[in-house]
Amino acid sequence: MTFDIAEHFRDDLPEAPGQWQSSPEFSFVGGHNDPANIPFSGLSEALVNVLRREGQNLAFYNLGGSPLGYEPLREFVISQLGARAGMTGGPDQVLMVSGSLQALDLVNEAMLSAGDTVLIEQATYGGMLSRLNRLGVTYVGIELDDGGIDLGHLRSMLEDLASQGVSPKYLYTIPTVQNPTGSVMPLERRRALLDLAREYSLPIFEDECYADLTWGCERPPSLRALDGDGGQVIYCGSFSKSVAPSLRLGYVIADDHVIRQLLALKTDAGTGSLEQLALAEYCPSNFESHVERLTDALKTKSDAMVDAVRSEFGPDVTVEAPMGGIYVWLTFPEGTDTASFSSAAASAGIEFNPGAEWSTDPGWGKRRLRLCFGAHSVEDIRAGVAALATVYGEHLGGS
Ligand SMILES: Cc1ncc(COP(=O)(O)O)c(C=O)c1O
Numbered sequence: 001m002t003f004d005i006a007e008h009f010r011d012d013l014p015e016a017p018g019q020w021q022s023s024p025e026f027s028f029v030g031g032h033n034d035p036a037n038i039p040f041s042g043l044s045e046a047l048v049n050v051l052r053r054e055g056q057n058l059a060f061y062n063l064g065g066s067p068l069g070y071e072p073l074r075e076f077v078i079s080q081l082g083a084r085a086g087m088t089g090g091p092d093q094v095l096m097v098s099g100s101l102q103a104l105d106l107v108n109e110a111m112l113s114a115g116d117t118v119l120i121e122q123a124t125y126g127g128m129l130s131r132l133n134r135l136g137v138t139y140v141g142i143e144l145d146d147g148g149i150d151l152g153h154l155r156s157m158l159e160d161l162a163s164q165g166v167s168p169k170y171l172y173t174i175p176t177v178q179n180p181t182g183s184v185m186p187l188e189r190r191r192a193l194l195d196l197a198r199e200y201s202l203p204i205f206e207d208e209c210y211a212d213l214t215w216g217c218e219r220p221p222s223l224r225a226l227d228g229d230g231g232q233v234i235y236c237g238s239f240s241k242s243v244a245p246s247l248r249l250g251y252v253i254a255d256d257h258v259i260r261q262l263l264a265l266k267t268d269a270g271t272g273s274l275e276q277l278a279l280a281e282y283c284p285s286n287f288e289s290h291v292e293r294l295t296d297a298l299k300t301k302s303d304a305m306v307d308a309v310r311s312e313f314g315p316d317v318t319v320e321a322p323m324g325g326i327y328v329w330l331t332f333p334e335g336t337d338t339a340s341f342s343s344a345a346a347s348a349g350i351e352f353n354p355g356a357e358w359s360t361d362p363g364w365g366k367r368r369l370r371l372c373f374g375a376h377s378v379e380d381i382r383a384g385v386a387a388l389a390t391v392y393g394e395h396l397g398g399s
Contacts, residue, residue, distance in 0.1 A: 014134065025349040026384030031326060032375035037294050038244050046281035049273065054277065063271040067263060069096025069271055071259060073280035077251050080287065081237060083130060085211060086355040087219030087253060095259045098271045098387050100209055100250030103236035104128055106262045107205055111169050121149060122364065123329065125179045126357045128172060141360025146320065148175055148185035151192055159202045170203040175201040175223060177210035180358050180370040182322020187220045194226055204233045212242040212291050214324035215299045224253060231255055239279060241326065242291055247275040293386040298326060298374065304381045305373040312389035326374030331367060341395040350388050
């Protein structure tokens with residue numbers, strides 16, 4: 001090489017990843033689905049049908065339609081997915097995005113500048129924490145209990161920040177099947193949260209990535225639904241967990257003027273059309289039954305993982321059964337650092353997410369870890385958890 005173009009890159013870039021490696025046998029990281037639960041034959045039939053009917057529109061950016069996304073899909077999102085969360089509205093309140101990660105980026109770009117402060121659940125989606133770090137935004141962690149955000153703690157943080165003259169730009173929350181804890185915020189707490197947010201003029205960014213996959217409770221209305229015409233909540237959702245992550249399809253639901261402002265920031269000339277066409281054709285008559293089957297399968301896996309953790313690790317390691325989704329969140333005894341046995345686990349073919357990366361305060365998170373059960377069979381879940389418990393036991397023996 002005579003010239004290294006990378007020397008001319010900006011000097012504030014994130015670290016480049018190493019060579020891609022295939023996943024180990026027991027990969028409990030990330031948010032993968034199970035190949036057995038992907039409705040690929042229904043999707044392929046839908047795609048063929050819709051392409052025969054409308055395929056010539058691939059000639060145009062956005063299929064020749066609205067840059068907000070394919071209208072029949074936006075119609076499905078608001079009238080059926082929105083209705084599942086108690087929301088009303090029309091397709092102009094929906095922006096289709098390339099995975100809900102793009103929703104996080106667009107909302108962050110619209111609302112945040114370096115030096116701003118946001119409020120966020122003390123255990124939360126690592127992909128949001130890494131984004132906030134990159135933006136130079138300060139985040140304040142709010143304590144959680146088994147019903148989600150502790151409103152007493154939220155109020156005291158709001159008071160504290162107000163006394164320093166700081167107005168947080170938003171509260172980011174995952175109220176329905178919290179990632180990573182798996183809790184669902186009860187209805188009364190949602191109402192009280194909105195009251196508090198109104199008292200402090202605090203915008204809410206609600207992420208309902210897992211909300212279609214609930215069990216063990218009735219799904220409460222979303223914060224956006226409860227806010228009505230209040231204008232306080234931007235909502236995002238995703239097809240990644242309910243159908244397939246590789247589709248890269250998510251959506252934002254917000255008031256029209258907010259959607260249009262986000263659209264002005266979405267400079268990718270439109271989210272992929274083939275996946276929008278396929279889902280718009282597949283979902284209206286198949287989504288409900290597909291999600292019912294998927295949820296049953298996930299509950300079986302969740303029960304298997306919770307049982308395996310309890311029996312393999314014993315009483316020193318605690319786990320709450322999640323109320324939906326694809327993760328369990330384990331808490332180890334005081335003084336444990338779960339990252340310290342992640343390389344021993346990797347050598348045994350096991351990957352997990354150390355809790356520090358999923359926590360606003362790494363010191364609080366380091367005795368925790370997250371396991372994803374979504375992609376594995378019950379047999380692999382049992383075998384993988386047993387193997388992880390062996391690694392942990394050896395780590396304890398050696399430390
Ligand atoms: C809470 C939360 N939000 C957003 C995302 C991003 O998902 P996607 O971009 O696949 O829709 C994830 C992925 O795991 C997540 O857990």
